Amino acid sequence: MRDSFDPSASEIETTTAEEGKTRKRPRPGERRLQILQVLAEMLQNPKGERVTTAALAAKIQVSEAALYRHFASKAQMFEGLISFIEQTVFGLINQINQKEESGLAQARGILQMLLFFAEKNPGMTRVLLGDALLQEDDRLQERITQVLDRVETSLKQALRIAQTQGGTWANVSQDEVSIRAAMLMSYVLGRWHRFARSGFKKLPTEASDISLRILLSE
Template sequence: MASTKPGERKLQILQTLAAMLEHPKGEKVTTAALAARVEVSEAALYRHFASKAQMFEGLIEFIEASIFGLINQICESQDQGLMQAQSISGMLLNFAEKNPGMTRVLIGDALVNEDERLQLRMNQLAERLEMAFRQSLRLAVSQGYLTEPEVQARANLLCSFVMGRWLRFAKSGFKLLPTELAPMQIALLLR
């Protein structure tokens, strides 16, 4: 058996954890089940992560880096505030659709019986998303498309819409796609 390079096993563990989360009615995600899927001992898991919570933190860090990296790209390439908000909304829905296991982390479903600091971190992620929407909508105000009093309400509405679509996707067993009718709905929210 070929040895793995440093960091490869850690990534494999996180990828396997995300894959296990794609089956909400399947096996419970325990360290024993995760170790069996990765084909290592539980002790080997703990050589890479001090706790199961730290494994979830690794997933959350990946989610944050991916989402906010994409938001930065959108904001750098799109100079229209309303188009930024629309693109960010669409990207967030696409991200969930392509990463169903991570969607369960985004909505907190996978974190229910885990360390409460993980849910707090997801709450902070939601606040940061709303802040990104506010920033784009403030740009739209400066471009004459919105008024300042609309910014907070629309940012909150967009964030709630995205999170609601994530929740619907996860609770439907990943059958009701978050992107279904989304472009028209997002356009309605930004009118």
């Protein structure tokens, strides 16, 4: 399951000459991926400090000008991270929906996946919460809000399926389904905030089975 960037995917090969080791030119797209990987790693700083392009360039050991050969702006780098989140999260939601026929099982799977994704990708959690996007381009906040709205819609769709499958959920109104979906999303956001505020020590998945059983009960 593609939960996080694989550092090995962007390793730069080196060759040893008589003068010592020399770095080969990165393959197409390799440096771009490396920049996004290192940015995500730097966002894992428990202090939540803002990442500057100067610090990012220093971490990669390239010039700031080299960064801008791959990304037109810092905002575009964050857009790359948001695209990764979007593709991964909705790819996993599709897998869950294809695997599970039960609407409640779909909702539970989506919620568990969101908690697990944050736990495995602390830096991405700060992007999802918008913390890492403060003082950046406003459109980034709008973009991540759209992603979260789509996730809530996916939860709502799963609960609507549960309505049609009989049992106690058959008596739940459409308005209540929307309220429930919003409540579940608030639970996830709360877990993410708790994780980030604790310096990534209080894991989002802690006792999540019990929490989800209560939240999805009727």
